[in-house]
Amino acid sequence: MNRHNSEQYTKIKKSHFFNSVFVQPGVYSCAIDCFLEVSTYLFLPVLSKLSARSQFPELLFAAASDYQNQGGNPSLLAGIREPVWSYLRERCSSFQARDCNASFSQIFEEKTFGKLNPDEVSLFATQRLFESYCPTCNKNVNLNSNIFLTYVSQSGLEKFRYDKISWPLYVSSIHTEPGKLRCGNCRSLTDEPLATSVVNSKFLFIEFAPEALAGLIMYDKIEVGNCWYNLKTLVRCYQSHFTCGIVSDQKWLYFDDLLQTVREFPSLEAMQRDIPGGWFFAVFELNGHSSSTNRIEMPVSQDYEMSHKFDSFNVNVKSPHKT
Numbered sequence: 001m002n003r004h005n006s007e008q009y010t011k012i013k014k015s016h017f018f019n020s021v022f023v024q025p026g027v028y029s030c031a032i033d034c035f036l037e038v039s040t041y042l043f044l045p046v047l048s049k050l051s052a053r054s055q056f057p058e059l060l061f062a063a064a065s066d067y068q069n070q071g072g073n074p075s076l077l078a079g080i081r082e083p084v085w086s087y088l089r090e091r092c093s094s095f096q097a098r099d100c101n102a103s104f105s106q107i108f109e110e111k112t113f114g115k116l117n118p119d120e121v122s123l124f125a126t127q128r129l130f131e132s133y134c135p136t137c138n139k140n141v142n143l144n145s146n147i148f149l150t151y152v153s154q155s156g157l158e159k160f161r162y163d164k165i166s167w168p169l170y171v172s173s174i175h176t177e178p179g180k181l182r183c184g185n186c187r188s189l190t191d192e193p194l195a196t197s198v199v200n201s202k203f204l205f206i207e208f209a210p211e212a213l214a215g216l217i218m219y220d221k222i223e224v225g226n227c228w229y230n231l232k233t234l235v236r237c238y239q240s241h242f243t244c245g246i247v248s249d250q251k252w253l254y255f256d257d258l259l260q261t262v263r264e265f266p267s268l269e270a271m272q273r274d275i276p277g278g279w280f281f282a283v284f285e286l287n288g289h290s291s292s293t294n295r296i297e298m299p300v301s302q303d304y305e306m307s308h309k310f311d312s313f314n315v316n317v318k319s320p321h322k323t
């Protein structure tokens with residue numbers, strides 16, 4: 001293939017979700033369609049190995065297996081999509097109207113995933129345990145917290161004194177450094193907290209703020225808390241429309257639910273060169289440990305809480321991205 005050719009992709013016939021706007025004017029499904037493509041390629045293989053699944057993982061498992069088994073017929077696909085979409089409409093405010101204002105990253109919040117069993121938590125959230133000491137109360141302060149989505153913004157990078165190209169170091173800091181702990185008893189800030197246990201999740205979800213996107217370098221491999229992660233998916237929001245790229249057999253498949261065909265690119269660079277801008281959401285998958293000490297076991301106590309100052313770094317950040 002000519003590298004300088006403007007068309008660096010191959011159009012392939014492959015069943016995929018089609019936007020609901022084709023059959024219901026004014027109803028847009030591109031956010032949920034991208035999520036279901038990602039769920040099928042990334043989550044289905046691991047969800048199928050679980051002996052028990054909670055409500056949301058079971059919904060995803062059912063939809064993704066049906067899609068894989070009987071995909072192709074657009075009306076069947078709409079039926080496969082509906083239960084997951086309906087679940088998201090109940091829990092994610094931006095999905096309620098089924099219009100162009102869905103916020104993709106609302107899916108990746110703890111309240112959307114709902115109650116998960118320990119195996120499921122280890123797939124979707126990094127679990128952290130911190131320990132500190134309250135000098136006022138003369139007692140130990142422990143904090144147990146999970147991270148589902150990591151939000152990379154300019155102000156967040158600046159707070160940690162990282163430049164934009166070093167965003168993986170920022171993500172690693174967010175996942176391993178405790179920020180500040182507040183004593184649950186007297187509310188005062190505790191002494192320097194220590195991370196006593198960090199268990200890295202199977203999947204890592206990272207959203208980039210709009211101002212962080214310009215000139216952003218996307219890496220296909222990053223190290224977070226002593227673990228290597230490989231880039232598996234990029235989601236794009238451009239002119240109020242969500243599309244996604246997913247790694248499959250070392251190629252990048254590009255799904256656009258307004259198009260009949262799926263595009264296959266030889267590399268991430270080729271895909272981003274052909275479809276520039278708007279790649280705001282990344283999913284990485286755990287590849288292996290870079291050292292043998294990613295987990296330290298400590299007794300758990302949850303009667304203390306984290307200060308609000310730290311919360312602003314990670315989960316539940318309102319997303320400016322719209323469909």
Ligand SMILES: [Zn+2]
Nearest residue numbers: 134137183186
């Ligand atoms: Zn105290």
